[in-house]
Amino acid sequence: MARTAIVLIGKLLDVAPYTDQSPGFLARTFRMKTHPYLGEDSEGKQIKIYNPRPINRFYDFILQKVRLRIGSPNESSKRVFDGYISLDIADLSIFESEKSIFITLVFSGCAGMAETSNVVLAHWLQKVLIDYRTECEDFLINENHFELRDFEQCFVNEIIIATKSYGYGILNKNFVLDEADGFESILEFDKAYLENLDDPEAFYSTVNKQFANFASITSCQCQYCNPNSQEKDIEP
Numbered sequence: 001m002a003r004t005a006i007v008l009i010g011k012l013l014d015v016a017p018y019t020d021q022s023p024g025f026l027a028r029t030f031r032m033k034t035h036p037y038l039g040e041d042s043e044g045k046q047i048k049i050y051n052p053r054p055i056n057r058f059y060d061f062i063l064q065k066v067r068l069r070i071g072s073p074n075e076s077s078k079r080v081f082d083g084y085i086s087l088d089i090a091d092l093s094i095f096e097s098e099k100s101i102f103i104t105l106v107f108s109g110c111a112g113m114a115e116t117s118n119v120v121l122a123h124w125l126q127k128v129l130i131d132y133r134t135e136c137e138d139f140l141i142n143e144n145h146f147e148l149r150d151f152e153q154c155f156v157n158e159i160i161i162a163t164k165s166y167g168y169g170i171l172n173k174n175f176v177l178d179e180a181d182g183f184e185s186i187l188e189f190d191k192a193y194l195e196n197l198d199d200p201e202a203f204y205s206t207v208n209k210q211f212a213n214f215a216s217i218t219s220c221q222c223q224y225c226n227p228n229s230q231e232k233d234i235e236p
């Protein structure tokens with residue numbers, strides 16, 4: 001898993017024809033509606049591909065919702081905001097296939113270095129799409145003339161735990177302490193934070209013992225889902 005994607009499915013509403021005097025958003029919407037080029041999807045089916053630029057503002061809008069919801073970010077959230085989202089990791093696209101319009105937001109895992117931050121960001125944006133669905137729908141209608149019907153969720157029921165020094169960790173629900181070899185971990189971290197470990201085996205052993213009791217928790221502990229949850233720094 002190197003990249004995650006959020007896929008919005010809907011349709012474009014009809015808009016008035018573009019003229020030089022059209023207001024900005026109409027011009028943007030119209031370009032999006034009328035200047036597609038033809039391409040192929042992964043199965044070789046012909047699709048119309050639209051200019052993705054008009055959707056940048058929607059990405060900023062849902063990111064802003066995450067920031068407002070989280071408020072003052074803890075160390076783990078800061079690592080996602082400053083160490084991951086601030087990099088140019090989002091690849092947005094719009095295409096039409098079989099009468100539906102698909103808006104895809106794809107996020108890079110930075111060649112494996114940031115796969116946990118990758119999942120955390122997708123998890124947060126999915127939460128925004130659920131918790132602020134009406135506001136998201138209104139924004140897309142007003143800005144893009146896009147009527148949102150549905151969206152595909154790529155990560156559900158993840159348990160994410162804030163560890164401060166190593167950022168967020170994703171709980172490996174299949175982990176069994178007694179069966180683990182030296183390099184198996186109950187929490188999956190961004191590889192970027194593990195590169196300089198002197199003794200990875202000792203680190204995993206510490207993590208596995210410290211978080212063994214978390215195997216049975218059922219609610220996500222990230223700062224978005226659980227604002228009162230304290231970060232659990234890893235004890236050496």
Ligand SMILES: [Zn+2]
Nearest residue numbers: 220221222225
């Ligand atoms: Zn969460």
